[in-house]
Amino acid sequence: MYDLDTRHAALLLIASGRSVNSVSRETGISRWALRQWRTHGIEPVSAGAQPLRTDGPAYPYLLGLYLGDGCISAHRRGVYVLRIACADSWPGLADACEKAIREVRPGGAVCRVRQQGCAQITSTSKQWPVVFPQHGPGKKHERTIALEPWQQEIVGAHPWEFVKGLIDSDGCRITNWTERTVAGVRKRYEYPRYFFTNTSADIRRLFTDTLDSLGVAWTETRRRGGAYNVSVARRASVAEMDRHVGPKS
Structure with a gap:
């Protein structure tokens, strides 16, 4: 021991x-x-308890959700609370988040705390700071966010799950449209694209580095207020995103 x-x-x-x-x-x-x-994780596990699992696709998905809309806070006696905010606009997101937490934290309780416009999906464990070492004081965009080598290895094995977690937290799929005159006839054209918005340059870089590894083309533009949009708009890349990520439900 x-x-x-x-x-x-x-x-x-x-x-x-x-x-x-x-x-x-x-x-x-x-x-x-x-x-x-x-x-x-390194915390000794008491008899009958199960350790947190990071060796499957649920972990990189949950990691993406945590980096976007999650936080970890101290509770008592060395226990920490993981909280992930899921907007009411996408009720399926809360279900997916809860499912991922249950797979990473088998046998543990998962609660939903109602707030205006969203639900906080919560779970307690001594090991949350171990499996999410990005936890720290202050806002994520005001400190360095980088994956540990073991996390990068898992993301490399399940890159689409990581991308989906980030999109489900701080991204969206929308349909843009434009009108053109063809042979004297005004026609409307619609085309889908994905956006990811996060004020942390480090988190955006984790997103775009993973897209690069998947061969997905992207561009980045500045928005008012200092946040940046990462856009995926090329037809082939959008088709790949649709195949593996899809719109939030």
Whole structure:
């Protein structure tokens, strides 16, 4: 049984870019234990409790939701509360968020706290800051937001789930239109596009880097108030987004 300081120090070595094998050789900790801590967190799990799971597609989706509309706050006795705001305009979003939390936090309670115009989907665990190390004081756009190497590995395995989580939180699919005169006849043309808006340059970069890895073309424009829009408008790229992401429900 390793104490928390030993576990944390080992994960810091892995987060610095070291391989599991090299950290295991240096510390004497088994590779199995290192992988378990990296995937499920370093908090010892009490009898009957289940660790948080980050090894499936639900985690990168929930990560996207958290980066967009989520926060983590201290509760009591080392317990933290994850809160993700889901607007009433898309009732299916709250269901999808709750489903993802239940898959990441198997056996844990998930609650909905009603607020004006939205529902806060909440869940408690000692491990939320471990599986979401982007947690910290202050607003996300006022501090550095970067993925740990183990998170990047998971996003690389499930990139569309991460993109969908970001779109479902701070994005949308809309239909633009224009009119043109063709052979003397005025015709209306409609074309869909996706937008992602976030004031954090780091979070926008995580979004666009993932789009780049998927071959999805995008452009970025500044909006009033300092926020930026990332737009996906090319027909082939929109078709890929429709295939894997789709509009919020």
